Amino acid sequence: MTSGQRPTLRDFLATKWGGNGQLAGLDAVVMAIAEGSRQVQEQVQSAALGGALGVTGEVNVQGEIVQRLDQLSSDTFVQVLSGSGFVAAIGCEEIEHPVIVSQSKPDSYIVLMDPLDGSSNIDVAVSIGSIFGIWRKTGAGDATPSSLLRPGNEQVAAVYVVYGSSTVFVVATQNDVNGFTLDPKTGAYFLTHPDIRIPEKCAYYSTNEGNFESLDEATQQAVLKLRNAHSQRYVGSLVADFHRNLLKGGIFLYPADVKRKEGRLRLMYEANPLGFVAEQAGGAASTGYRRIMDIMPEELHQRTPLILGNKDMVEQSVSLISGG
């Protein structure tokens, strides 16, 4: 099927969501993310030539050195989301406090994002990505910081983008996950992965084996069981590892360990959005002890252990980790 016969993201959303009053304005938010990702894809592709690789010299709220592309992508997505008219507040990995967008429309949304995930891979041309969790704004008036501290089970949609051998845009709503591929010539996304469901068979496991000795005994047993039955694939970019596992079957683990008792990955803009996508595609997301999306967040940048992907394998790993 040529791109000429494939629906664009815009047409798909109009057809799929047009009549659903519950999702009013959500297409404007998703199209803003799509536009931002188109700009970020160009920034990523031309970074080396345009001197945008490397670091800004700043350290972000995570205590991590800010890559120039981290800052650029954060600025890009804040701009397009704020301009959509349907976003009331933005939480961002690169920004310590929430960005409150005043005078947003009554039926507007809250967006939590990791604008560019996988920073350590930027300078070596390995796949990176962007991640977005979307909640409906509740209450009258402008959003407040507490508007962003919502459990993942209240998300209405989630989006991630993989900047890899192609740029793939995956959008999930209840029981509906679809992937679109960017045509760099036109800047349009075309439907290429309709009705994504995570395969029953788990082909891969993804974890940083360098942390093995830091894991507790029960978690080591879970990793050993996976090691003996599946191929190991680990890119070091959560979005790339998750996307492969979503399409081909797999499980991703970044458990708690002695160095990271709360885990390494962030709850609000990594674990919750990808956990939402996983569950809508028939998968699962756990801390190793509880469902990710049931966590009531206490702060914007809190971290969590993450076991994510094929439902049976997540459940088996959780059973070993938690002794349940």
Ligand code: P6P
């Ligand atoms: P490690 C990238 O910085 C990231 O946040 C995720 O994309 C990735 O899965 C993880 O960190 C990699 O962490 O400790 O294995 O380098």
